[in-house]
Amino acid sequence: MKKNLLIATISLSSAVLFSGCATVMSGETQKVNITSCYPANQKVIIGNSKIITTPTIISLKRGNKNIIIKSQDSDAQRLLSPKVNPVFWVNTFSMGSTGSTTDYASGAMWKYDDNVNLNCQK
Numbered sequence: 001m002k003k004n005l006l007i008a009t010i011s012l013s014s015a016v017l018f019s020g021c022a023t024v025m026s027g028e029t030q031k032v033n034i035t036s037c038y039p040a041n042q043k044v045i046i047g048n049s050k051i052i053t054t055p056t057i058i059s060l061k062r063g064n065k066n067i068i069i070k071s072q073d074s075d076a077q078r079l080l081s082p083k084v085n086p087v088f089w090v091n092t093f094s095m096g097s098t099g100s101t102t103d104y105a106s107g108a109m110w111k112y113d114d115n116v117n118l119n120c121q122k
Contacts, residue, residue: 027062027108028061028062028106028107028108029059029060029061029062030059030060030062030111030112030114031057031058031059031060031114032057032058032059032060032080032112032113032114032115032116033055033056033057033114033115033116034046034052034054034055034056034057034058034069034116034118035054035055035115035116035117035118036054036055036071036076036117036118036119037117037118037119040054040055041053041054042054042071042072042073042074042118043071043072043073044069044070044071044072044118045068045069045070045071045072046058046060046067046069047067047068051072054118060080060112061107062082062085062106062107062108062109062110062111062112063082063107063110064082064107064110065082066079066080066081066082067079067080067112068080069116069118070118071118076118076119077118078116078117078118080112080113080116081112082110082111082112083110083111083112084109084110084111085103085108085109085110085111086111087108088103088108088109
C-alpha cells in the first residue's frame with residue numbers, strides 16, 4: 001500500500017515539476033486571423049513559402065522568430081514579431097525555472113499578434 005502511494009506521489013510531483021504552464025495552457029501553435037482591407041481575397045505569402053488567400057485563420061508554430069507576411073501582388077508587408085506569452089510568467093513565478101525551461105524548449109513562451117491586417121492597395 002505504501003509503495004503504491006509513494007509511486008503515485010512521485011508521478012504526480014514529476015508531472016507538476018516538469019510541465020510548463022504555457023505549453024499546457026497555450027500549446028505550441030497559435031491561430032492568427034489574417035485579413036486585407038483593400039481589396040479582399042488577396043494572395044498573401046507567409047514566411048518564405050506558404051501562400052494563402054485572405055481573409056483566413058492560419059495556425060503558426062510558436063517560437064522566437066520573426067515571420068514576414070507579404071502580398072503576392074503588391075509591396076505591402078507586415079512583420080510579426082514574437083512577444084513573451086503572459087502565461088509563461090505564471091509558470092516562472094509559481095514553479096521556477098524547471099517548467100519555464102519546458103515552455104522555452106517547446107516555443108510556447110512566445111505569442112504573435114492574434115489579428116494581422118495587410119493593406120494591399122496597388
